[in-house]
């Protein structure tokens with residue numbers, strides 16, 4: 001309800017902004033976004049609108065409480081992304097990659113602003129993600145892999161290393177590194193999450209990457 005009220009106020013004062021960013025200003029009304037990505041529960045004026053001279057007065061009147069920051073999913077122009085994708089279990093990771101690229105297309109990210117880097121397995125993702133992050137050329141990096149349990153404890157080593165490594169790549173580079181590595185008990189679970197009945201985690205990772213890229217670009 002709070003989000004609806006704020007969105008309504010925004011639509012009154014700055015209709016163009018309200019209608020151009022429905023997933024931010026009317027989050028509870030946009031089922032497609034809600035279904036694939038956790039949407040922040042607070043209603044907020046996005047960073048894009050804070051920087052928008054057309055809506056300067058609105059910010060003062062609509063933002064009664066603390067200033068809230070939220071990355072934009074619509075002001076994507078100029079954002080640059082890298083995708084590091086593991087070839088191990090490629091039947092799965094290629095579907096995750098396709099989900100991510102398709103999502104970038106839907107959110108108007110240009111092909112020339114996307115770099116895809118292939119690595120042997122999920123264990124190799126973090127070092128490459130960190131290197132890419134440190135170049136300063138990317139606003140976010142998506143890490144895609146599929147770790148599927150075998151007979152030994154190898155699974156735990158690879159899965160845990162990938163998770164902590166991706167986290168550490170983001171922290172050390174200062175560039176959001178998004179964890180799009182599946183950790184599954186079997187191939188069925190993995191395929192269900194790579195475009196099957198549980199969605200496509202690559203697509204979700206792309207949406208997270210866009211939001212984080214937008215948010216972090218604006219925090220200086």
Ligand SMILES: Nc1c(NC[C@H](O)[C@H](O)[C@H](O)CO)[nH]c(=O)[nH]c1=O
Nearest residue numbers: 086088120121122123145146147148
């Ligand atoms: N078993 C899986 C691996 N294993 C390979 C490692 O990631 C790594 O390439 C190797 O240990 C050499 O350093 N990788 C996955 O992505 N998924 C697996 O299920």
Ligand SMILES: CC(=O)[C@@H](O)COP(=O)(O)O
Nearest residue numbers: 148149150151152154155
């Ligand atoms: C998750 C893995 O690395 C997997 O391929 C290893 O299988 P296993 O534990 O049977 O050697």
